[in-house]
Amino acid sequence: MRISKLYLLIALATSGHVFAADLALTPWGPSLRAEAVAILPDGQTRLTASPRDGLQLLDSKGAELARFNGHFSSLDTRATGPHAVVASLDNDRQQALLINLDTAAKTWGQPLYLPPRDFPVNGLCLYRDAAANLFVFLVGEEGKGEQWLVGNGSTLLAEASRVRGVPLPPSAQFCQVDDATQQLVVNEENVGWWAYPAHPEAAVKRTPVALFDDPKREAGAMALVPGGMVALDPKTAQLHLFQSSGARWVEQPSLGLPGLKEPEQLAINGRQLLVRDDDNGQLYQGTLDWQAKPVPVAPVLPEVAALRQSEPVGRQGDAADDPAIWVHPEHPGQSRVLGTNKKQGLLVYDLDGKLLQELAVGRLNNVDVRPGFKLGQQTVDLAVASNRDRNSLSLFSIDRQTGELREAGEVPTPLKEIYGMCLFQPAGGDIYAIANGKDGTFLQYRLSAPDGRVQGELVRQFKVDSQPEGCVADDQRQRLFIGEEDVGVWAVDARADQPATLTSVIKVGEQLHADVEGLALYQSAQHDYLVISSQGNDSYLVLDAEPPFASRGAFRVGLNAAAGIDGASETDGLEVTAVNLGGPWNQGLLVVQDGRKRMPEQTQNFKFVPWADVTRTLKLP
Structure with missing residues (x-):
């Protein structure tokens, strides 16, 4: 007998889970024929989706309070007070449906249908982000998944917008999102459950919640609770x-779920539990005595929205990189945004993001501008970019009246892998280019073109321990800020005749x-x-530009549902000006590179954000 118990303990330990008591269940709503069920936050009302009875609002005993006719399967909801948004699948139209429900008045709103998809949809779930934007995830066959923007708060959009595709397990049927932790959980029938970042700007990656290698187990529907997850195994x-x-x-x-042969659907609110047995179509209720311990949630950073965005760059992959802002000396509204395409060259946009020029001069990485450069007998404004094709600095003249850019020459460097660069213009008027390489080397050049041909005189060299890229010079205080990618930000005297401390x-x-x-x-x-x-x-961090460099806060660039502009993520370069450029840019303009273009998914681009919104969001003095 002792040996048998030992073998039993070993078997239980190696099976990956531990058995406890059975959960007491009683039938609920015996006349209902629901395929999916949800418990609303008040704990007294429930929702069901039925191929026979449509969408039903029910009381705690299963009596119908309101019905939306049709034939439905799958169900999720988000509620704010008496107002709930309901998501389901319309079996007749084979489309996902979103609809408002007033639980107090017991009335339904007008449905919002997603466009028909080119794949069968097995399930869906809702997600509300920190800015109250409402999304629906579609779980399709053969690993196809999508995220759609459908509303804000309890208000549905007039038209849904596809945000991104999400590759999912090939046998997925169920999903749920924890809004607080921004985690999407999806089942893979014969493997287990996976967690994905739900935020639309997040990278597509997955981490295991629980995986098993046991043909007697099956990963089914799940419910996310604060700090944990409750999941069904239909086979056991x-x-x-x-x-x-x-x-x-x-x-x-x-x-254990005694008496159930094939539990398929699950709903939980606090300790209340409803589960559906697919074998007989019956719903059962019970009380869940287990509660997960809530886990700390990372603070939510405030968001600002882009008001404009540039046209997508003309190259796939990681292409767009660094912007610069050229301010028109007489007509600020005619200013330009320059952006590098590190697979093509330099791009020039107006303040609405319309592409005006493409200069295909090579793999440009970082760009900066300064006014008043003497190009022979002309005075022009100057743009300089690091050119990774030739490990050089590419120079461009900017016509001070039209804003047109022209190639002005090139300054070679001895760097083996040139990377970032920025410009410095002290009170004397000379313009210095400060370039860096991936090995940490910085080279400072004095730029000139007395006979119309540009040249660079190396005036200083220094080094950091690891890879840098971004830099910016404070011309007034003659201070240079440099970024060491894995270390932080440094300040150094920008003057060529001073030590680089x-x-x-x-x-x-x-x-x-x-x-x-x-x-x-x-x-x-x-x-x-x-x-x-x-x-x-x-995110983007704002510091005072003078010692002790106090932090003023951080923010993210979120989506603008009204304008149909997605947020920004994985940003490389950025630029900002305090000049009044008119209209929404009357307190300045922030431009950031967007590493993941969503809504729709396209090549990378640049987002234009009113600085006034940053000031208001961070409560800057």
Whole structure:
């Protein structure tokens, strides 16, 4: 007998889960024929989706309170007070449907249908982000998944917008989203459950919640609860419980579901539980005594929205990189945004993002501008970019009246892998180009063109320990800010005749997440700020531009549903100006590169954000 018990313990341990007591269940709503069920936050009302009875609002005993006729399957909801948004699949039209429900008045709104898809949709789930934008995820056959923007708060859009495709497991049928942790969980029938980032700007990646290698088990429907997950196993008629520790999921003792042969659907609200047995179509209710321990949730950064965006760049993959803003000396509304395409050359946009010029001069990485450069007998404004094809600096003249750019020449460098660059123009008027290489070397050149041919005189050289890229010069204070991607931001004297002594501005850590990318200066009569691209968490950090470089906060660029513009993520370069460019840019303009173009999915581009919105969001003085 002792040997048998030992073998039993070994078998239980190696099976990956531990059994506990059965969950007491009683039939609920015996006359209902629902395929999916949800419990509303008040705990007293429920929703069902039925191929026979449509969408039904029911009381706690199963009596009908309101009905939306049709033939439906799959169900999810998000509620704000008495107003709920309901998502389901219309079996007749084979389309996903969103509809408002007033649970107090017991009335339904007008449905919003997603366009027909080119794949069968098995299931769906809703997600509401921190800005109250409402999305629906579609789970399709053969690993096809999609995310759609459908509303804000309890208001549905007039037309849904496809945000992105999401590759999912080939046998997925169910999904749920935890809005607080922004996690999408999807089942893979014979493998287990996977978690994906739900935010529309997040990278597409997955982490396991629980995986198994046991043909007697099956991953079914799930419900996410604060700090954990409750999931069905239809083959063993068990309820699996998982506690999240933030980085991983820990399986708890499972619960048996006595009397059920094929539990398929699940709904949980607090301790209330409803489950559907696919064998007889009956719903059962029970009380769940287990509660997960809530896990700390990362603080939600405030968001601003882009008001304009550039046309997508003409190359696939990681192409767009660094913007610069040229301010028209007489007509600020005719200013230009320059952007590098590191697979093509230099792009020129107007303030609405319309492409005006393409200069296909090679793989340009970073770009900067300064006014008043003497090109022979002419005075022009100057744009300079690091050219990775030739490890050189490419120079462009800017016509001060028309804003037209022309190639003006090239300055070679000895760098083996040129990367970032920026310009410095002290009070004397000379313009210096400061280029860096991937090995950490910085080279400072004095630029000139006395006879119309550009040349660069090397006047200083210094080095950091690892790969840099972004840099920006404060011409007024003669200070250079440089970013060391995995380390942080440094300040150094920008003058060529001064030692390059590094002073730490901010290190990678709680606020600044590697890679440290673009740097820019907002300089006004009242305040000067350093803006940093914190690429590792898709955010932007604002610091005072003078010691002790106090942090003023961080923000993200979120989507603009009204304008149909997605947010920005994985940003490389950025630029900002405090000049009044008119209209929405009357307090300045922030331009950021968008590494993941969504809504629709296209090649990368640049997002234009009113600085006034940043000021208001961060409550800047």
